[in-house]
Amino acid sequence: MEAEFHTVSEIVQHDSRPKATGIEDLAFGSLAGMMGKCVEYPFDTVKVRLQTSETQVFSGTLDCLKQTWRNEGFGGFYRGLTSPLVGAMAENAIAFYAYNRIQGIIRTATGARPEDSLSLPQLFLSGGLSGTICAFVISPVELVKCKLQVENVQGYGGPANPAAVKFKGPLSVVSHLLRTQGLTGLYKGITPTVARETIGVGFWFGAYELVCRQLVRASQNSAKPLRSKADLGPAGIILAGGCAGISYNLASYPIDVxxxxxxxxxVRSAGSSLTAAAEKPGIAGTIRIVYGRGGIPAFYRGLGITLLRAFPANAAMFMTYEYLSRLAAELHKK
Incomplete structure (x- = not known):
């Protein structure tokens, strides 16, 4: 060990594993996104309903769970899954692809070797830029998802009103938006989406890399010290991936609200107290409306269940990506 590496820092920053190709990043990221979305989606449905509903609709997370189950059954937690499932696959494919390609650009610009890991600020920057790119892919997907997740809630606690449900599925939402608002209608909320993804994904990748490096450093006093992130076992990846998910949400949650x-x-204005002018709120107007519903805590409504799902969902994503990358690396050696 000492013949190859001289310092703990050098051990942490050196990774001789063959880098995944662009096609592999896209494929592995796509599968990782699918795995994570299936784990997190029921939690996400509750989160969005808590974020956007009037306070009298749900008293809290448990009440939202109970009402969703009572009114819609198990399928209610997966309402609108098709669109975000495809979106998650595309988002993570692009995220991992862009993240690794941007690192390559930074290495070239700084003269670093291909096998050397970048500094944490450089990794945060790589993650943030990849998040900016992803935002333009996932914004229409999230728009469709949120509308489908929320529209049924308007009928909770009152008589059934079939006319209140306008959409039959993702294609119905897309068709309606294109017909009534044109292509720009699919990008409603793009500005906060870009802000959320730039900040959130920067923390997502940055926290993952930070925890991995700390685990590698901590192992240097053990009987079997690790050489790099590639040597981490499942427990280490689960911890790092879970912390990445929590960091993403803590950093970007108010923007997500x-x-x-x-x-x-x-969708919420149908049959509610919202005025017609409130149907198209700007960012400043929305901030005022949210603040008026409960002050600063209103920007964190639903955070508990979001953090609860963030750990297992993101652990599943990074586990999937990491082990597929390791398998590919072994195949490249043969």
Missing amino acids: VKSFIQTAD
Whole structure:
């Protein structure tokens, strides 16, 4: 060990594993996104409903769970899954692809070797830029998802009103938006989405890399010290992936609340106390509306269940990506 590496820092920063190709990043990221979305989606449905509903609809997370189950059954937690499932596959494919390609650009610009890991600020920057790119892919997907997740809630606690449900599925939402608002209608809420993804994905990748490096450093005093992130076992990846998911949400959650509120304003206005002018709120207007519903805590409504699902969902994503990458690396050696 000492013949190859001289310092703990060098051990942590050196990774001789063959880098995944662009096609592999896209494929592995896609599968990772699918795995994570299946784990997290029921939690996400509750989160969006808590973020966007009037306070009298749900008293809290448990009440939202009970009402969703009573009114819609198990399928209610997966309402609108098709669109975000495809979106999650596309988002994570692009995220991992862009993240690794941007790192390559930074290495070239700084003269670093291909096998050397970048500094944490450089990794945060790589993650943030990849998030900016992803935002333009996932914004229409999240718009469709949020509308489908929220529209049924308008009938809770009152007589059934079939006319209140306008959409039969993702294609119905897309068709309606294109017919009534044109292509720009699919990008409602794009500004907060870009802000959320730039900040959130920067913390997502940055936290993952930070925890991995800390685990590698901590192993240097053990009987079997690790050489790099590639040597981490399942427990280490689960911990790092879970921390990445929590970091993403803690860093970007208030922005996500504003984004969800903007994207569902027209759906929530049907049969509610919202005025016609409130159907198209801007960012500043939305912030005022959310604040008026409960002050600063209103920007964190639904955070508990979001953090609860963030750990297992993101652990599943990074586990999937990491082990597929390791398998590919072994195949490249043969």
